[in-house]
Amino acid sequence: xxxxxxxxxxxxxxxxxxxxxxxxxxxxxxxxxxxxxxxxxxxxxxxxxxxxxxxxxxxxxxxxxxxxxxxxxxxxxxxxxxxxxxxxxxxxxxxxxxxxxxxxx
Numbered sequence: 729x730x731x732x733x734x735x736x737x738x739x740x741x742x743x744x745x746x747x748x749x750x751x752x753x754x755x756x757x758x759x760x761x762x763x764x765x766x767x768x769x770x771x772x773x774x775x776x777x778x779x780x781x782x783x784x785x786x787x788x789x790x791x792x793x794x795x796x797x798x799x800x801x802x803x804x805x806x807x808x809x810x811x812x813x814x815x816x817x818x819x820x821x822x823x824x825x826x827x828x829x830x831x832x833x
Contacts, residue, residue: 734777766803780826
């Protein structure tokens with residue numbers, strides 16, 4: 729499982745459930761409402777939200793980094809990251825600014 733808080737005063741939370749569904753769930757903590765969810769059905773190692781664009785969700789799945797957008801009660805897959813060295817298992821990441829992601833392997 730993984731969890732990330734975001735937004736001013738951490739008003740939002742994005743979480744990952746465990747096996748077998750590996751579901752991303754985006755929650756508005758003020759309204760106590762699920763904003764969107766998406767079943768990935770593959771292990772997710774870590775999840776994070778871009779602090780400058782709180783609708784942008786990013787996950788690590790071993791050697792893969794994937795990006796999603798929360799939009800109108802759903803979560804939509806975006807173009808995956810390119811130009812990454814293959815066979816690198818990423819262990820952590822953080823958003824540096826709106827367009828820059830720092831990866832740790």
